[in-house]
Amino acid sequence: MNRSGAHAGRVQRPELIRFRPSQGSDLNLTAKRTARNGNAGIGGKGRVHRDHLIFLAFIAPNFLLLGLFTYWPMVYQSYLSLTRWDLISPTKQFVGLENYAVLFGGRDFQRVLFNTFYFTGTVLLGSIVLGLGLAVLLNQRLHGRNIVRSVVFAPVILSGAAIGLVWAYIFDPTYGLMRVVLGSVGLPSPSWLTDTKWAMPAIIIVYLWKNLGYSAIVYLAGLQNIPQDLYEAARVDGATPWQSFRNVTLPQLSPVTFFIVVTTILGSFQAFDIIAVMTKGGPVNATTTMVWYLYEEGFVAFRAGRAAAAAMILFVLMLAVTLVQMRYLQRRVHYS
Amino acid sequence: MAIQYALLLLTALVFVVPLFWMATASLKGLQEIYTFPPVWIPTQPKWENYPNAWNAAPFARFYVNTLITTFFGVGLEIVNAALTAYALVFLRFPGKNLIFIVLLTALMIPVQVTILPNYLTIAALGWLNTYQGIILPGASVAFTAFLLRQHFLTLPTEILEAARLEGAGHLQLLWRIVLPLSRPVLVTGILISVVAKWNDFLWPLIVTNRLNMRVLPIGLSYLFDREGNNQWGIIMAATIFVVMPIVILFVWAQRHIISGLIAGATKG
Numbered sequence: 235m236n237r238s239g240a241h242a243g244r245v246q247r248p249e250l251i252r253f254r255p256s257q258g259s260d261l262n263l264t265a266k267r268t269a270r271n272g273n274a275g276i277g278g279k280g281r282v283h284r285d286h287l288i289f290l291a292f293i294a295p296n297f298l299l300l301g302l303f304t305y306w307p308m309v310y311q312s313y314l315s316l317t318r319w320d321l322i323s324p325t326k327q328f329v330g331l332e333n334y335a336v337l338f339g340g341r342d343f344q345r346v347l348f349n350t351f352y353f354t355g356t357v358l359l360g361s362i363v364l365g366l367g368l369a370v371l372l373n374q375r376l377h378g379r380n381i382v383r384s385v386v387f388a389p390v391i392l393s394g395a396a397i398g399l400v401w402a403y404i405f406d407p408t409y410g411l412m413r414v415v416l417g418s419v420g421l422p423s424p425s426w427l428t429d430t431k432w433a434m435p436a437i438i439i440v441y442l443w444k445n446l447g448y449s450a451i452v453y454l455a456g457l458q459n460i461p462q463d464l465y466e467a468a469r470v471d472g473a474t475p476w477q478s479f480r481n482v483t484l485p486q487l488s489p490v491t492f493f494i495v496v497t498t499i500l501g502s503f504q505a506f507d508i509i510a511v512m513t514k515g516g517p518v519n520a521t522t523t524m525v526w527y528l529y530e531e532g533f534v535a536f537r538a539g540r541a542a543a544a545a546m547i548l549f550v551l552m553l554a555v556t557l558v559q560m561r562y563l564q565r566r567v568h569y570s
Numbered sequence: 571m572a573i574q575y576a577l578l579l580l581t582a583l584v585f586v587v588p589l590f591w592m593a594t595a596s597l598k599g600l601q602e603i604y605t606f607p608p609v610w611i612p613t614q615p616k617w618e619n620y621p622n623a624w625n626a627a628p629f630a631r632f633y634v635n636t637l638i639t640t641f642f643g644v645g646l647e648i649v650n651a652a653l654t655a656y657a658l659v660f661l662r663f664p665g666k667n668l669i670f671i672v673l674l675t676a677l678m679i680p681v682q683v684t685i686l687p688n689y690l691t692i693a694a695l696g697w698l699n700t701y702q703g704i705i706l707p708g709a710s711v712a713f714t715a716f717l718l719r720q721h722f723l724t725l726p727t728e729i730l731e732a733a734r735l736e737g738a739g740h741l742q743l744l745w746r747i748v749l750p751l752s753r754p755v756l757v758t759g760i761l762i763s764v765v766a767k768w769n770d771f772l773w774p775l776i777v778t779n780r781l782n783m784r785v786l787p788i789g790l791s792y793l794f795d796r797e798g799n800n801q802w803g804i805i806m807a808a809t810i811f812v813v814m815p816i817v818i819l820f821v822w823a824q825r826h827i828i829s830g831l832i833a834g835a836t837k838g
Contacts, residue, residue, distance in 0.1 A: 285662050288740055292657035293669065296650040299710035304676050307687035314687065321690075371577050382578055384824060385585045391816055391827060393769040395787035396809045399794055400592045403802050409606055411591050427796070443588070452832050504682045507771035511791045525682045525772070532686045533776060541686050549683045556678050 308549070314542035321536050333543035342519065343527070343544070350523045353438060354502040360442045361498045362491060365449030370483075372450065373457045383454075387447035394444065394507030401440045402427065402512050430520040433513050437521050440508050445501065449494045456490035457483070496559045503552055524548045596620070596806035603802045616803060623793075623808040626801075631782050632789035635701075639774070639785060640767040643705045647763050648756070651714035656744045658715075659722040660730065676712040681773060689776050699783045704774050708767065714759045717830070721755040722748060758830035761823055768816055786812045 315333055317326040337343040368386065372379050389397060404411040405426035413423035426436040460483065468478040506525045509515060515522035515530060522530070524544065532541030595603065597615040602608075624630065657663070658670055688707050697703035730743055738746070749756060771787045778784055790812055793805045820827060 286664075289657045289661040289663040289666075292653040292661065292740070296654045296710045296715065297672075299650070299706065300673075300676050300712070302691065303688055303707040303710070304679050304684065307684035307691070308679060310687045310690075311684065368581060371574065371581065374574055376574055376578055378582075379578065382582050382585075384820075385582060385589075387824075387828060388589075388817070388820055389585070390831070391765045391769075391820055392813050393771075393787050393790075393816070395769075395771055395790045396813045399790060399805055399809050400588055402794060403595065403800070403806065404588060404591060406800075406802075409604055409608065409802075411587070411608065413606070414608060443584075447585075448831065451828060455832055500680070504680055506682065507769075507787065510771065510775070511794065514796070528682075529685070529772070529776075533689075538686060545683050545686060549679070552680060552683070553678055 311542045311545055314538055315546050317539045317542075319538040321532075321538050326539075329539065333539045334547075337540065337543055337547070345519055346522050346524060346527045346544075349434065349519075349521065350503065352434060353441075353505065353523055354499055356438050357441055357445075357502045358495065358498050360438070361446065361449040361494060364442070364446055365494065366453050366487070366491075368446065368450040369453030369457055370479075372454055383451070387451055389444045390447045392444070395511045397444050398440060398508040398511035401436075401443070405436055427513055428517055430517050433517055433520045437505075437509060437512060440512065441502065441505060444508070445498075449498065452494055453487065453490060456487050460486045492559075492562060496555055499555050500552055503548065524551075592806050592809060595802050596810050598803045600801065600803065619803045619807040620811070623804045623811070626804055626808065627789050627792045628781060629786075629789060629808065629811070632784055632786045635783060636768060636786040638701055639704045639770075640764060642701070643708055643767040644760060644763040646705065646709035647711050647714055648760055650710050651718050651759065652744060652749065652756075654715040655718035655722050656740070656748060658719050660727075660743070660748075661740070673712050673715065676710075677716075681708070685772065685776055688773075692777050697777075699778050699780045703777045704783075704785070707773065708770070711763070714763060717755060717759050718752065721752050725751055754826070757823070758826045761819065761827050762830045764819065765816060765827070 314326070316328060316330055318329050318332070319326040372383050372386075407413065407423045407425040410423070412426070416423050424432040426432045464482045464486070465478055468482050473481065503523075504525055505523060506529070509521055509523065509526050510529075513521040515526045525548070528541045528544040528548065531537045531544060594611055596619055597612045597617065598609065598619075599612070599614070599616045602612055654673070658666065658673075663669070692698060692703045692707070695703075697706075725748065729747060733743055733747055769787060770785070774785045775788050778788075790805075790808055793808055794800060
């Protein structure tokens with residue numbers, strides 16, 4: 235989704251989990267599959283040449299599109315990030331690293347970085363703590379847990395724009411549901427979306443509410459994969475429930491936690507639709523995160539070079555997260 | 571046990587109440603919206619909110635646009651993915667592994683990062699405010715190709731060999747044997763793709779600026795006035811008809827969607 239984050243968010247966030255599946259398969263390849271994965275194919279030797287052509291014909295449409303809309307843009311954008319250009323005038327002025335210097339040197343972008351890390355950090359913490367808590371709860375033998383699982387997961391695949399609107403109404407300081415909730419414990423309702431202090435917490439609440447089901451379900455799958463005899467052994471050793479949670483559950487879940495950390499960071503770096511609908515980066519720039527900033531620089535302020543530089547910075551940040559993940563996966567292969 | 575049930579109930583409330591609030595508000599008139607403490611269940615359901623919402627912006631047009639971009643976007647993505655996965659698994663080519671790695675790198679470039687250069691490309695092609703402009707950049711998604719490749723690797727080659735000896739072409743093999751044997755994975759891939767395209771917001775926002783080329787999620791955002799005075803009943807009604815197809819899809823194929831979305835988290 236995103237995809238928005240569809241994925242995934244894509245869906246939001248479907249696109250967030252792109253890295254693992256293929257890797258998983260590569261690690262598990264049997265000798266036979268490796269052979270097929272190598273240069274073998276179906277059919278006799280006489281077909282070799284035709285097979286090559288067919289191979290090219292089969293991958294051509296996909297690679298043509300990837301080339302045009304995924305690889306080439308990164309090359310072109312690296313160049314754009316070194317220019318000053320308003321998207322209209324026929325010439326681009328080459329300015330070297332000026333855009334990067336202006337971004338890192340200026341208050342605006344520092345604020346954007348701060349917002350992005352504030353948002354990502356809080357969402358990450360929430361996804362792990364609440365996600366794991368929910369998973370543990372939904373893993374108990376309780377009546378109605380299947381329905382609750384479905385309800386918790388449903389917002390993950392609903393439109394971020396729609397969810398944003400529902401919550402904009404909930405956050406209405408005078409007539410909203412949140413006023414009822416806060417009022418029930420004797421608190422006044424802040425003007426969530428128009429107060430620079432409260433706008434970001436509001437966005438974080440909505441984002442977490444929408445995406446919590448994802449980490450909960452992933453943790454749940456992880457819990458169900460833990461061998462039961464480990465718990466038996468712990469009980470024989472006289473471990474309390476808390477001890478077996480700390481010494482069996484948590485270590486056993488560490489690969490899952492790592493996966494959630496990576497996908498949550500990548501997903502929240504890409505957050506856009508909820509912000510676009512609820513606050514448009516405001517008030518002032520209280521909820522301007524990376525993607526909103528690059529959208530505004532490029533398509534509202536028409537500073538292509540600045541937007542391109544911001545996009546490259548976002549790309550490098552996300553690449554770093556991905557590379558850490560790959561290193562981790564390799565280590566796991568060696569040691570497990 | 572009592573504590574656990576209390577927590578389960580609390581969780582259910584946290585997730586159900588906002589949806590309930592949305593549904594009941596869609597039937598409230600202005601009087602019941604602008605009152606505190608709020609009315610939980612509208613005394614006189616205002617069904618007119620739905621036609622009013624439908625006409626508050628050209629939603630019929632937005633619906634058609636979203637149906638077209640979702641249908642063709644998903645179709646092209648799946649065809650691309652199936653052809654690529656088939657080639658990578660069953661066809662021979664020198665340096666095939668290198669091609670696979672190139673495909674892998676595409677996963678590291680998220681759409682959000684390429685919006686500016688892609689906008690320029692689409693503008694240069696004269697495709698702003700067109701369906702192909704909305705659809706084509708998203709028609710090659712490497713993830714779906716990986717999902718299918720994963721599954722193709724587990725298929726028995728013997729059946730394919732036999733069909734090959736009887737003179738079947740590769741497209742026939744793909745269509746008659748490989749895809750039918752991969753139906754669950756295919757369904758999962760299609761569902762995830764449908765959800766992503768239906769909800770897509772950023773790219774359609776950038777590549778269209780004419781009202782009649784906008785899609786549903788963007789149409790929704792037209793109704794909200796950040797300055798206040800919102801017709802929440804009408805906005806919530808619009809929200810409901812935007813999410814309804816996905817809700818139905820979810821109720822119908824929940825297991826497929828969830829298993830696809832968490833694929834990779836537990837394997838490997």
